[in-house]
Amino acid sequence: MPSISRGEVEHLARLARLAVTEDEVDRFAAQLDQIVQAVAQVGQVADQDIPPTSHAVPLTNVFRRDDVRPGLSQQQAVAAAPAAEDGRFRVPRILGEEA
Amino acid sequence: MSELTRLDAADLAARIQAREVSAVEVTQAHLDRIAAVDATVHAFLHVDTERALDAAKAVDDDVAAGRPAVSPLAGVPLALKDVLAMQGAPTTCGSKVLEHWQPPYDATVTRRLREAGVVILGKTNMDEFAMGSSTENSAFGVTRNPWDLDRIPGGSGGGSAAALAAFEAPLAIGTDTGGSIRQPGAVTGTVGVKPTYGTVSRFGLVAFSSSLDQAGPCARTVLDAALLHEVIAGHDPLDSTSIDAPVPPVVAAAREGATGDLTGVRVGVVTEFAGDGYQPGVSAAFEAAVAQLRELGAEIVEVSCPSFDLALPAYYLIAPSEASSNLARFDAMRYGLRVGDDGERSAEEVMSLTRAAGFGAEVKRRIMLGTYALSAGYYDAYYGSAQKVRTLIMRDFEAAFGRVDVLVSPTTPTTAFRIGERVDDPMAMYRADLCTIPSNLAGNAALSVPCGLSGDDGLPVGLQIMSPALQDHRGYRVAAAYEVARDAAQGGSLITRVPELEVV
Numbered sequence: 001m002p003s004i005s006r007g008e009v010e011h012l013a014r015l016a017r018l019a020v021t022e023d024e025v026d027r028f029a030a031q032l033d034q035i036v037q038a039v040a041q042v043g044q045v046a047d048q049d050i051p052p053t054s055h056a057v058p059l060t061n062v063f064r065r066d067d068v069r070p071g072l073s074q075q076q077a078v079a080a081a082p083a084a085e086d087g088r089f090r091v092p093r094i095l096g097e098e099a
Numbered sequence: 100m101s102e103l104t105r106l107d108a109a110d111l112a113a114r115i116q117a118r119e120v121s122a123v124e125v126t127q128a129h130l131d132r133i134a135a136v137d138a139t140v141h142a143f144l145h146v147d148t149e150r151a152l153d154a155a156k157a158v159d160d161d162v163a164a165g166r167p168a169v170s171p172l173a174g175v176p177l178a179l180k181d182v183l184a185m186q187g188a189p190t191t192c193g194s195k196v197l198e199h200w201q202p203p204y205d206a207t208v209t210r211r212l213r214e215a216g217v218v219i220l221g222k223t224n225m226d227e228f229a230m231g232s233s234t235e236n237s238a239f240g241v242t243r244n245p246w247d248l249d250r251i252p253g254g255s256g257g258g259s260a261a262a263l264a265a266f267e268a269p270l271a272i273g274t275d276t277g278g279s280i281r282q283p284g285a286v287t288g289t290v291g292v293k294p295t296y297g298t299v300s301r302f303g304l305v306a307f308s309s310s311l312d313q314a315g316p317c318a319r320t321v322l323d324a325a326l327l328h329e330v331i332a333g334h335d336p337l338d339s340t341s342i343d344a345p346v347p348p349v350v351a352a353a354r355e356g357a358t359g360d361l362t363g364v365r366v367g368v369v370t371e372f373a374g375d376g377y378q379p380g381v382s383a384a385f386e387a388a389v390a391q392l393r394e395l396g397a398e399i400v401e402v403s404c405p406s407f408d409l410a411l412p413a414y415y416l417i418a419p420s421e422a423s424s425n426l427a428r429f430d431a432m433r434y435g436l437r438v439g440d441d442g443e444r445s446a447e448e449v450m451s452l453t454r455a456a457g458f459g460a461e462v463k464r465r466i467m468l469g470t471y472a473l474s475a476g477y478y479d480a481y482y483g484s485a486q487k488v489r490t491l492i493m494r495d496f497e498a499a500f501g502r503v504d505v506l507v508s509p510t511t512p513t514t515a516f517r518i519g520e521r522v523d524d525p526m527a528m529y530r531a532d533l534c535t536i537p538s539n540l541a542g543n544a545a546l547s548v549p550c551g552l553s554g555d556d557g558l559p560v561g562l563q564i565m566s567p568a569l570q571d572h573r574g575y576r577v578a579a580a581y582e583v584a585r586d587a588a589q590g591g592s593l594i595t596r597v598p599e600l601e602v603v
Binding site: 004008009012013015016017018019020024027028031032034035036038039040041042043044045046048050051052053054055056057059062064072076077079080081082083089091092093094095096 | 200201203204295296297310336339340342409412413415416423427430431432433434435436437440442444445446447448449450451452454455458460463464466467468470471474479480481483484485486487488489490491493525526529540541542543568
């Protein structure tokens with residue numbers, strides 16, 4: 001049976017860009033473990049030759065005409081930004097000290 | 100309480116056209132009701148008073164000028180779930196990450212409502228990003244069930260369902276990814292419909308699980324739900340998963356059903372959705388409803404759908420996987436919350452701190468679960484298997500619909516549970532969606548219609564009716580016929596038995 005360790009929760013939180021406290025790591029480890037145990041039942045079909053379904057109503061090649069149409073103005077686009085400067089998104093530094 | 104708030108949508112629209120009452124009076128009556136009871140119920144996160152009155156005034160102007168009604172629901176007020184974008188008002192999805200965020204465009208559903216002259220009263224409370232079955236996961240407080248204020252109104256669309264049961268609005272919009280329209284409908288004694296996937300545009304619907312999310316109508320009667328269904332449904336080039344096909348004739352079906360004859364209709368009772376875990380009062384109400392369908396002339400058969408037992412586990416892999424990807428957009432850069440930006444921290448650190456502060460526990464659990472299920476080494480065992488289960492469920496439906504016209508089950512295994520009862524037990528919470536999930540995974544149509552009160556606690560029970568994809572009208576016909584028979588047998592509409600709320 002699968003099990004989820006504290007270390008695994010820390011790793012998942014890092015991958016998902018979620019800062020977690022020690023308490024949360026404990027709580028999520030126990031809860032995720034319980035959930036994963038329950039959902040692992042789907043594994044009983046893993047070896048069967050069944051085509052996967054990703055969408056209930058499969059549609060392919062949905063195109064639209066290649067017409068120009070108005071999008072958001074620059075002002076609208078940055079209107080809800082947490083920080084903006086000169087009509088652009090202002091973001092924290094992207095590179096580390098060593099870069 | 101003004102009598103106007105007790106009327107159904109079809110009746111209100113007719114009275115407005117007949118100039119018996121103005122749309123402004125109707126809207127004002129509902130705004131007054133919200134002011135009187137919403138401090139208790141807390142169905143709304145935002146009330147859009149001025150624009151609602153403006154929209155009502157525009158309908159009155161049309162009536163005064165003798166112009167034909169823009170739709171059969173012109174002038175009728177509606178409560179919009181806060182997961183659909185509406186320009187000029189906040190769209191929060193019940194999350195701190197989007198607190199105060201105002202979308203720069205309208206969702207297609209919102210646009211269609213406006214064009215139909217429907218008066219949008221405001222935005223309703225919900226579980227954060229529609230993840231939950233109780234509306235307790237909202238960052239902005241719980242919504243209370245008008246039938247019993249200590250109990251949940253269902254979720255994620257608890258605000259929309261509670262608004263109907265509290266007579267704050269005759270119509271509402273919900274979204275249903277695993278049951279978020281139908282289960283709140285069941286536990287509040289209201290009608291909730293999940294249309295066929297792809298028939299109502301997802302443009303402007305903030306994505307939780309894109310292959311499952313579907314907006315749909317909520318109302319107090321089957322006919323009102325059908326009228327609203329026809330307003331919001333239809334092909335939309337802005338949603339690449341939108342189906343380019345005519346809207347199923349749901350209003351005609353509701354009217355046909357209301358004649359009370361189901362002769363020749365084959366109804367399948369799902370074997371797997373009964374027994375252990377089903378509250379006795381729910382099972383009894385369901386069985387009585389099936390007996391009533393038989394009296395209406397329907398042929399009842401039992402149908403086994405063995406793969407439905409795997410629907411819940413498959414859903415809790417597929418939905419979190421898609422959510423973990425969809426919610427990556429909340430990165431603290433372009434919109435929404437940003438915390439910890441002290442000029443020193445990197446973008447990645449700010450992102451992690453923001454997501455930690457902005458998301459609630461259930462959203463974090465699902466993001467991590469989805470991240471786990473999609474990880475290299477686990478993908479085939481979890482996500483890949485869940486996609487195979489999805490195929491098996493579709494095959495079960497296909498086989499069943501070869502024998503019967505519709506399938507029925509209880510909408511959810513219990514009546515409304517107490518606030519707080521399941522917050523620390525995710526698996527217990529997830530089981531509320533046991534019966535509703537198969538239709539999301541298969542993408543077909545399903546609805547919940549109230550089927551009486553549970554004998555053990557006096558709370559509403561829902562009858563779920565499932566139809567094949569694009570055959571939404573079948574469910575409406577059966578539901579409308581049942582509704583007429585139920586009201587005749589019980590001496591009036593179920594919703595009128597909701598206790599009076601204390602008015603402040």
